[in-house]
Structures are given as C-alpha cells and as structure tokens.
Amino acid sequence: xxxxxxxxxxxxxxxxxxxxxxxxxxxxxxxxxxxxxxxxxxxxxxxxxxxxxxxxxxxxxxxxxxxxxxxxxxxxxxxxxxxxxxxxxxxxxxxx
Amino acid sequence: xxxxxxxxxxxxxxxxxxxxxxxxxxxxxxxxxxxxxxxxxxxxxxxxxxxxxxxxxxxxxxxxxxxxxxxxxxxxxxxxxxxxxxxxxxxxxxxxxxxxxxxxxxxxxxxxxxxxxxxxxxxxxxxxxxxxxxxxxxxxxxxxxxxxxxxxxxxxxxxxxxxxxxxxxxxxxxxxxxxxxxxxxxxxxxxxxxxxxxxxxxxxxxxxxxxxxxxxxxxxxxxxxxxxxxxxxxxxxxxxxxxxxxxxxxxxxxxxxxxxxxxxxxxxxxxxxxxxxxxxxxxxxxxxxxxxxxxxxxxxxxxxxxxxxxxxxxxxxxxxxxxxxxxxxxxxxxxxxxxxxxxxxxxxxxxxxxxxxxxxxxxxxxxxxxxxxxxxxxxxxxxxxxxxxxxxxxxxxxxxxxxxxxxxxxxxxxxxxxxxxxxxxxxxxxxxxxxxxxxxxxxxxxxxxxxxxxxxxxxxxxxxxxxxxxxxxxxxxxxxxxxxxxxxxxxxxxxxxxxxxxxxxxxxxxxxxxxxxxxxxxxxxxxxxxxxxxxxxxxxxxxxxxxxxxxxxxxxxxxxxxxxxxxxxxxxxxxxxxxxxxxxxxxxxxxxxxxxxxxxxxxxxxxxxxxxxxxxxxxxxxxxxxxxxxxxxxxxxxxxxx
Numbered sequence: 001x002x003x004x005x006x007x008x009x010x011x012x013x014x015x016x017x018x019x020x021x022x023x024x025x026x027x028x029x030x031x032x033x034x035x036x037x038x039x040x041x042x043x044x045x046x047x048x049x050x051x052x053x054x055x056x057x058x059x060x061x062x063x064x065x066x067x068x069x070x071x072x073x074x075x076x077x078x079x080x081x082x083x084x085x086x087x088x089x090x091x092x093x094x095x096x
Numbered sequence: 097x098x099x100x101x102x103x104x105x106x107x108x109x110x111x112x113x114x115x116x117x118x119x120x121x122x123x124x125x126x127x128x129x130x131x132x133x134x135x136x137x138x139x140x141x142x143x144x145x146x147x148x149x150x151x152x153x154x155x156x157x158x159x160x161x162x163x164x165x166x167x168x169x170x171x172x173x174x175x176x177x178x179x180x181x182x183x184x185x186x187x188x189x190x191x192x193x194x195x196x197x198x199x200x201x202x203x204x205x206x207x208x209x210x211x212x213x214x215x216x217x218x219x220x221x222x223x224x225x226x227x228x229x230x231x232x233x234x235x236x237x238x239x240x241x242x243x244x245x246x247x248x249x250x251x252x253x254x255x256x257x258x259x260x261x262x263x264x265x266x267x268x269x270x271x272x273x274x275x276x277x278x279x280x281x282x283x284x285x286x287x288x289x290x291x292x293x294x295x296x297x298x299x300x301x302x303x304x305x306x307x308x309x310x311x312x313x314x315x316x317x318x319x320x321x322x323x324x325x326x327x328x329x330x331x332x333x334x335x336x337x338x339x340x341x342x343x344x345x346x347x348x349x350x351x352x353x354x355x356x357x358x359x360x361x362x363x364x365x366x367x368x369x370x371x372x373x374x375x376x377x378x379x380x381x382x383x384x385x386x387x388x389x390x391x392x393x394x395x396x397x398x399x400x401x402x403x404x405x406x407x408x409x410x411x412x413x414x415x416x417x418x419x420x421x422x423x424x425x426x427x428x429x430x431x432x433x434x435x436x437x438x439x440x441x442x443x444x445x446x447x448x449x450x451x452x453x454x455x456x457x458x459x460x461x462x463x464x465x466x467x468x469x470x471x472x473x474x475x476x477x478x479x480x481x482x483x484x485x486x487x488x489x490x491x492x493x494x495x496x497x498x499x500x501x502x503x504x505x506x507x508x509x510x511x512x513x514x515x516x517x518x519x520x521x522x523x524x525x526x527x528x529x530x531x532x533x534x535x536x537x538x539x540x541x542x543x544x545x546x547x548x549x550x551x552x553x554x555x556x557x558x559x560x561x562x563x564x565x566x567x568x569x570x571x572x573x574x575x576x577x578x579x580x581x582x583x584x585x586x587x588x589x590x591x592x593x594x595x596x597x598x599x600x601x602x603x604x605x606x607x608x609x610x611x612x613x614x615x616x617x618x619x620x621x622x623x624x625x626x627x628x629x630x631x632x633x634x635x636x637x638x639x640x641x642x643x644x645x646x647x648x649x650x651x652x653x654x655x656x657x658x659x660x661x662x663x664x665x666x667x668x669x670x671x672x673x674x675x676x677x678x679x680x681x682x683x684x685x686x687x688x689x690x691x692x693x694x695x696x697x698x699x700x701x702x703x704x705x706x707x708x709x710x711x712x713x714x715x716x717x718x719x720x721x722x723x724x725x726x727x728x729x730x731x732x733x734x735x736x737x738x
Binding site: 013018021022025026028029032033036039040041044045047048051055056057058059061062063065066067069070071073074076077078080081084085088091092093094 | 354
C-alpha cells in the first residue's frame with residue numbers, strides 16, 4: 001500500500017482507503033452545505049419577523065443579510081480548509 | 097525574470113511600501129486641493145497615476161512562459177492569491193453598482209451581498225481543490241477531459257464566452273462612466289465615425305485594461321490585481337469611515353450605521369414613504385402583509401448569483417494557480433477580502449441615503465450644490481422640480497415636478513451607478529475623496545476586465561486554436577494568438593459597451609445566470625458523481641445553456657410573444673425601453689432559475705438511462721479527488737505540452 005505521494009505517485013491510496021477518505025470528505029461537504037443553505041436561505045425566510053427585533057439600531061433580519069450570514073460564510077470557508085487538511089494529513093495525501 | 101525569487105520573499109514589504117506611497121500621494125493631493133489646485137487636475141492625477149502604476153507592474157512581471165502566462169506559474173501564495181481574486185471578483189458591479197442597488201432596494205439589494213459571498217463556500221467545498229488537482233489551464237479543459245473531448249469543450253467555451261463577454265461589457269460601462277465624469281471627455285468626430293463622449297471614454301478606459309493583460313498574462317494580472325485590491329479597498333472604506341465619524345462620531349461605519357438606519361426610518365416616516373419601499377422592509381407589501389413575489393425574486397437572485405460564482409471561469413481559473421492545500425486556504429482569503437468590501441456596502445448605501453434625505457430633500461432648487469449639475473450633465477442625476485427640467489437633466493424625462501422651487505423626494509432622480517461615485521460630493525467631503533473613489537472604482541473595473549479578457553482569450557487561443565485547430569502550434573505562436581485575440585475581443589467589448597450603455601448590475605447578473613446554467617451542473621456532478629458520463633454531461637451543458645439563453649432572449653426581447661405562448665404565467669413589465677416578460681413574476685436577471693434545474697435534470701436523467709462512465713474515467717476522478725499523486729487522464733491527448 002503506497003501511502004506517500006513522492007514514492008508511488010500512481011497509487012496514492014488503495015481502493016478501501018480511497019473509499020473511507022472520500023466518505024470522510026463527503027461528510028464534511030454535506031455538513032458545510034447544510035450550514036451554507038441555512039445561512040443563504042433558511043434564516044432569511046424569517047426576515048420579516050426578525051426585523052421586529054432591533055440590535056444597536058439594526059433590524060435583526062436586515063443585519064443577518066447584511067453582516068451575519070457573511071461572517072458565517074467566511075468562517076465556513078476557513079473551517080472547511082482546516083478540517084479537510086486534517087483529513088488529508090490523516091490519510092497522508094496532503095500535497096505539501 | 098531575475099528578481100523573481102527575491103520578489104516572492106519580499107511581497108509583504110513591497111506591497112507595504114506601495115500602500116504607504118499611495119496613502120502619501122492621496123494626502124499630498126488633498127493638500128494641493130486645499131491650496132487651490134483645481135478639481136479637474138486632482139481627478140486627472142488619480143486616474144493617470146493609478147493606471148501608470150498598474151502598467152508598470154504589468155511591464156515588470158511580463159512573461160513569455162506558457163505556464164506563467166496561463167496560470168501564473170502556480171506559485172502565488174494563498175494570501176496574495178486571495179487578494180488578487182478579491183480584486184478580480186469585485187468588479188464595477190460590486191464597487192459602483194452594488195451600494196447603488198442597496199440605496200434603492202434597501203433589504204432587497206442585500207441579495208447581491210449574500211449571493212456574491214455565499215457562492216465562495218460552494219467554490220471552496222465543491223470546486224477549487226479538485227480543479228487545482230486536475231491541473232490544466234482552463235475550465236473547458238475540465239469539460240473536455242471529463243465529458244469525452246472536443247464537443248464538450250466547444251460548448252463549454254461557448255458558455256464561457258457568452259458569460260464573460262456580458263460581464264466584461266458591464267466593466268467597460270463602469271470604466272466609461274468614471275473616465276467620462278472625471279476626465280470630462282466630450283464627443284469626438286473622426287470624420288468617418290462620430291463617437292459620443294461616453295463611447296470615447298469606453299475606449300480610453302480600454303487602453304488601461306489592455307496595458308495590464310497584454311503584457312504578462314495571468315502573472316502580470318495577478319500582481320497588478322493585488323495592487324488594485326489595495327487601492328479599491330482603501331477607496332471604498334475612506335469615504336464611509338469619514339461619513340461615519342461625521343454623522344455618528346465613531347469611525348466604524350459597519351457598526352454605526354444601525355443608528356443611521358433608525359434616522360432613515362424616521363425620515364421615511366415623515367416623508368410618508370410607502371411601507372414596501374422602506375429601507376429595511378423585507379418582502380413587505382404596502383399593507384404590511386408578506387409580498388411573495390418579492391421573496392421569490394430575492395431568493396432566486398441569491399441562488400443564481402451563488403451558483404454563478406462557483407461557475408465563472410475567470411474565478412475558477414484562479415484556483416489553478418496554487419497548490420491544492422493552498423487552493424482551499426486561498427478561497428478562505430478570497431472571501432475574507434471580498435467580505436471587507438461587502439459588509440461595508442450596506443453602510444455606504446445607508447450613509448448616502450441619510451445624506452440625501454438630510455441635505456438635499458426640501459432644499460431650494462435654485463441653491464442646489466454644484467455636484468447636482470456636474471453629475472446631471474452626464475445624465476446620472478436629476479432635480480426634476482421645474483416643468484422643463486428634462487431639458488437640463490436627461491434623467492427627468494417623464495417626471496413631472498410640482499414647480500414649487502423646492503426639491504421633493506419624488507423629484508430627485510439618481511442613477512444607481514452614480515451613488516457610490518457621487519456620495520463624497522453629496523456629503524460635502526473634499527474633492528480628493530471623490531478622486532480616490534474614482535480611482536478605486538477604476539481599479540475594480542480594470543482588474544475584473546483584465547481577468548475576464550484573459551479568460552476569454554485563453555479559451556479562444558488554448559481551447560479553440562491550440563486544442564481544436566492547430567495542436568502542433570508552438571509556445572510562441574500560442575502566446576501571440578492569445579494576445580491578438582485579447583485585443584480583438586477587447587475592442588468589440590468596448591464598442592458594445594459604448595453603444596449599449598445598459599446598467600452594470602443587470603448585465604453582470606445575466607453573466608452569472610449564464611455561467612451557472614451552463615457550467616455548474618457539469619462541474620459539480622463531474623467531480624462528485626462518478627457515474628455521470630459523456631452523454632449526461634453533454635445533455636446538461638446543452639439543456640442548461642439552451643434553456644437559460646432561450647428564456648433570457650425571449651423574456652428580454654420577445655416579451656409579448658412569450659406572453660402569447662405562456663398566458664397568465666407571464667406579466668409584462670416596461671423597463672429598459674422594452675416590454676420585458678416576467679415569468680411567475682420572476683425578474684429576468686435571475687433566468688438561471690430556469691437554466692440550472694434544466695441542466696441538472698438533463699444530466700441526471702440521461703446519465704441514468706445510459707451506461708455509467710467507464711472504469712478509466714472513474715480512476716481519473718479518484719485521482720483528482722485526492723490532493724497527492726498523479727492525475728490519471730483517460731487519454732494522453734488531453735495532456736498539455738509546456
């Protein structure tokens with residue numbers, strides 16, 4: 001079983017390892033996609049009601065679309081990079 | 097280039113000095129303004145100095161190497177790649193158009209802010225690392241390798257060009273607006289052809305774009321874009337920070353505009369603005385009930401913009417330039433740098449609106465500040481009180497003022513694209529800030545236009561010429577072809593922008609819908625669904641792109657005909673001087689809402705009814721899913737010779 005990229009580039013992972021690697025990667029993908037969906041669409045469905053709540057002058061529904069979701073997106077991107085790097089290192093397939 | 101090693105190690109220092117010099121120059125120009133140097137000269141300085149700097153960087157990092165020309169030698173650190181992508185991404189639409197749309201749309205305009213940031217999550221998770229591992233030059237390369245060769249490549253190129261061209265036209269419109277206003281360019285008669293001031297401005301702006309992208313390809317464009325990002329973000333932040341300090345006493349606009357929103361709400365109460373049109377109203381009808389059509393349009397637009405973000409070749413191309421691990425981090429930095437501008441835009445809009453309500457509405461028409469006339473002259477502002485106001489302000493056509501000598505809210509007209517550029521003047525800030533904002537808008541438009549033109553030229557030279565016409569072409573020839581094509585496309589784009597003059601945001605949104613409909617399904621399914629095959633991929637491309645273009649053209653140009661076909665589902669809206677059809681009340685800037693599902697449906701159904709992709713193809717997909725190891729291409733013909 002070739003684990004490292006440098007020595008046997010043709011076969012980075014065995015078939016079973018590849019499957020479990022991809023299962024982990026897919027799981028991470030789905031988690032992030034669900035969070036993405038919530039922050040892109042889910043919470044904004046409630047904007048008319050959220051707008052009745054005010055925080056330092058901001059109607060909450062407005063705030064979520066103008067800043068809240070954006071912060072969530074930035075965090076999601078960095079978190080994804082980190083989590084995926086961890087998986088890559090565990091399987092020894094990082095490209096660095 | 098000899099300095100290359102040294103250059104990469106000293107990036108922080110180099111760009112640090114650059115930022116310092118830029119700020120110093122701005123302050124110097126501010127001082128010059130105080131001692132009486134005329135505004136016109138300040139405007140000229142900003143525009144020519146910044147373009148000069150971009151040209152210099154382009155010239156210094158010029159290249160004749162193929163890898164560097166197409167993908168910047170894949171050597172750009174994540175942080176700077178993020179910054180360059182930020183500049184590439186934030187176009188005239190973000191810089192000039194978006195705050196304007198927020199000014200008018202209030203909550204509705206936030207669809208742009210959400211759509212253009214959330215799309216990056218899709219890029220990070222679904223696309224970037226795999227495209228990087230795939231490791232070739234263009235997005236059509238991927239389609240060709242995954243979906244059986246040149247037919248898929250050709251359709252992908254078609255989508256790419258349709259989307260990018262629409263997008264680039266919007267950028268040149270932005271450049272045209274800025275150069276016309278700040279360089280005060282008039283009409284020119286060349287004898288054989290008479291050009292309006294706006295057309296001349298578009299061509300002048302084009303020169304700036306070409307200097308950067310012609311010389312050094314992707315590498316020059318990347319380093320220029322880092323420089324452009326720095327200018328555009330400073331230019332965007334300075335006026336809002338200034339305004340925030342002036343209005344609220346605290347120079348953190350992103351936190352303080354909550355107070356301004358409250359003041360706007362108070363003005364809206366006094367001015368009796370209907371409920372649906374109020375700044376913070378989310379999907380409200382005038383009687384306070386929920387307006388479903390507004391909600392559907394809001395979410396449809398977010399959906400199209402997000403998926404379009406993840407399909408636009410000039411953005412995806414960026415992630416071909418860093419290692420896989422860095423590609424992910426790079427997306428993180430991209431969205432961070434984009435976020436800095438996007439979470440400021442709603443503040444910009446709020447402060448601008450407040451200033452207009454505060455300083456302009458209810459004023460004597462005879463005593464309006466000078467900027468009303470100077471922006472009015474180029475048709476972006478109108479004070480429509482007098483019966484004959486249309487004679488002075490083109491924007492006043494069709495508006496009847498009450499002629500009482502006082503400017504009411506209903507009598508004030510402002511073009512969306514003028515909001516950001518005119519705000520410093522509206523708020524009475526020194527002219528040097530206006531010059532700064534113009535330089536920023538120019539940086540945004542130029543950087544995006546560069547990236548787009550490069551994507552188009554690469555598609556034509558690499559995908560069409562090298563891959564399909566002359567596979568034996570050597571490096572030098574391919575680079576020459578690429579540059580010639582860049583020039584041709586740019587001139588056509590400038591001509592179209594000068595003639596069309598549509599508004600920026602609307603053109604850009606179309607580009608997103610086109611890219612998303614054509615490419616998104618093929619990219620995502622191609623990476624994440626091994627079974628999908630050539631027939632499915634082609635069906636997705638054709639149906640997605642076809643449905644999008646069909647609805648785009650018919651809704652925009654054949655509205656009444658479409659109404660005849662579809663009956664009650666269609667409402668006709670008079671905009672842009674045409675009868676535009678809205679299907680189920682959906683604004684046709686979101687036509688992707690028809691194209692994207694068509695693409696997925698076609699690709700999934702056809703794949704399920706045909707044989708799964710062969711083992712060799714599935715091995716290829718396995719190999720691009722893992723960061724380490726070689727890519728196992730199905731056929732050697734897809735490999736690129738450097």
